[in-house]
Amino acid sequence: MNSHVLPIYNRAPIAFERGEGSWAIATDGTRYLDLGAGIAVNALGHANPELVAALTEQAQRIWHVSNLYQIPEQEKLAELLVANTFADTAFITNSGTEAAELAIKMVRKYWSEQGDPERIEILTFEGAFHGRSTGAIAASGSEKMVQGFGPLMPGFRHLPWGDMAALEAAISQRTAAVMLEPVQGEGGIRPLPDADLRLIRELCDRTGALLVLDEVQSGMGRTGRLFAHEYAGIAPDIMMVAKGIGGGFPLGAVLATEKAASGMGAGTHGSTYGGNPLACAVGAKVMQIIAAPEFLAEVNRKAALLRQKLEGLVAAHPSVFESVRGQGLMLGLKCRVAPTEMVRAGYAEHVLTVAAADNTLRLLPPLIISDEEIAEAVVRLDRAAGRLDG
Ligand SMILES: Cc1ncc(COP(=O)(O)O)c(C=O)c1O
Numbered sequence: 001m002n003s004h005v006l007p008i009y010n011r012a013p014i015a016f017e018r019g020e021g022s023w024a025i026a027t028d029g030t031r032y033l034d035l036g037a038g039i040a041v042n043a044l045g046h047a048n049p050e051l052v053a054a055l056t057e058q059a060q061r062i063w064h065v066s067n068l069y070q071i072p073e074q075e076k077l078a079e080l081l082v083a084n085t086f087a088d089t090a091f092i093t094n095s096g097t098e099a100a101e102l103a104i105k106m107v108r109k110y111w112s113e114q115g116d117p118e119r120i121e122i123l124t125f126e127g128a129f130h131g132r133s134t135g136a137i138a139a140s141g142s143e144k145m146v147q148g149f150g151p152l153m154p155g156f157r158h159l160p161w162g163d164m165a166a167l168e169a170a171i172s173q174r175t176a177a178v179m180l181e182p183v184q185g186e187g188g189i190r191p192l193p194d195a196d197l198r199l200i201r202e203l204c205d206r207t208g209a210l211l212v213l214d215e216v217q218s219g220m221g222r223t224g225r226l227f228a229h230e231y232a233g234i235a236p237d238i239m240m241v242a243k244g245i246g247g248g249f250p251l252g253a254v255l256a257t258e259k260a261a262s263g264m265g266a267g268t269h270g271s272t273y274g275g276n277p278l279a280c281a282v283g284a285k286v287m288q289i290i291a292a293p294e295f296l297a298e299v300n301r302k303a304a305l306l307r308q309k310l311e312g313l314v315a316a317h318p319s320v321f322e323s324v325r326g327q328g329l330m331l332g333l334k335c336r337v338a339p340t341e342m343v344r345a346g347y348a349e350h351v352l353t354v355a356a357a358d359n360t361l362r363l364l365p366p367l368i369i370s371d372e373e374i375a376e377a378v379v380r381l382d383r384a385a386g387r388l389d390g
Helices: 049-059 072-083 096-113 134-140 164-170 194-207 228-232 277-290 293-316 339-348 371-388
Strands: 016-020 023-026 031-034 089-093 121-125 156-159 175-180 210-214 238-241 252-256 321-327 330-335 354-356 360-363
Touching (some): 031 371, 072 089, 072 277, 089 096, 089 277, 096 175, 096 238, 096 252, 134 156, 156 164, 194 228, 277 293, 330 339, 339 360
Antiparallel strands (some): 016 023, 023 031
16 A cells, blocks of 8 residues: 555554454454554543543533643543542643653753752663653663664663662662663563562662653553552652553653652643643543552453463463563563564454564553453464464
8 A cells, every 4th residue: 555654654454443342343344352452552442432422522512722721621630640649740741752751851850950950860771662752762772763863862871671780780879860661561561570669769769869650551550550560569759651541542641749840840841732621531531440449450350361361372382472471451472483473363363462572472452351352362362373383
C-alpha cells in the first residue's frame, strides 16, 4: 500500500474498524483477540460502555476551553489521582512523553530553586524507555533511539539495568534524581525486585536525590496494584502516568509531592491541550473504575489464571519459549525465536501480541479480559507457537 504517512513504523497489513471489550475487529470482519490493548492503553477494553458514555456526555457539553480558565473535569481527575497515590499535586498531559519531559524539568527546577542549578545529573538505566522527545531519548540513551539526533540533552548517566552496586557507586550528593520504570516495558517486561526498589529509595533519601518513577506502562492497575511501586511499600517523589489512564483517549499525568514540585510556580510550564475536559472526563471515569479494590482483586485473580496457563504453554513449546515473567497482566514470554515471528504467527491465529526488547513477547491484555477469553487466548497462542515449533 502506498502511504502518505511518514514511514517510521513497521505496520502489519491489518486495519481495525471496531472493537468490543477484548476483541478488535478488522475491516474484513476478522475478530482478533487483543492481548496488546494498544500497547497497554485500552485498559478497560475497546468501546467500554462507561467510557463511551463519559466521553459522549462531555462531548455534548464542551470540548476545549484552554488553561486560561478553571477546568472542573481537570480538577476532578487531579483530585482522584492525589487521593489514590502518594502525590500532593498533578499536572495533566496528553502523553507519556510529555509527562517525562515535565518530570525532567521538575527535577532541574527543584535543584535550581534549592540554589544548586548545577545539580542536574539524573541516573537512568539501560533498556529504559521514556518516550521519543529529545529529553526522553537522552534519558534512555539507547543507541537505536539517539543515533543521528545529537547533540543530546546533557545530564543523564546510564547504568546497567538492576545493577545496585553500580547505582551505589554512582549516586552521590551531586545526583539530582534517579529515574526508572519499576517494570521495564519496552525493555522486555523486566520487573525490578521490591528489595532493589526499596534500596533505591533509601539511597535517594541518603543523598537527597529525587526518585522519579515512570509508571506509564506499569501503572493504572496493569500489575495488579494501582501502581507497581506499591508492591515495594515505597513512594516516589515524582511519577509519570499515561497509557491506561485514558483508556484509549490521549492522556497522561505527572504526579509529585509538594516538595518535589515546589519549583513549579505560575508560568514555569504549560500545555494547550493538557487537561482538556474531554480527556479528563474519560480519565476520571477510568480512575474511579480501576482504583476500586474489587477491580484490582479481579485483575490479580485473572493474572494468576493467565500466568498458570502460560507456564504450561512455555513447557509445551520449549523451542519457542524460555520463560514467563512480569507481574499482574503485564506479562512477557522470553522467546527462543525472534518475538516478531511469534507476533506474526499470532496474526495467523487471530491473536494480537506485542514484541519488546530482550527477545520478549509482551502480553498486555485489557484488564477486563474474561476467564473464557484467557483460555481462548492461550489456545490461540499455543497454535501460533505450533507454527514455529522445531
Ligand atoms: C514506560 C514508558 N514511558 C514513556 C512512554 C512514552 O509514552 P507516549 O508514547 O504516550 O508518549 C512509554 C511508551 O511506550 C512507556 O512505555
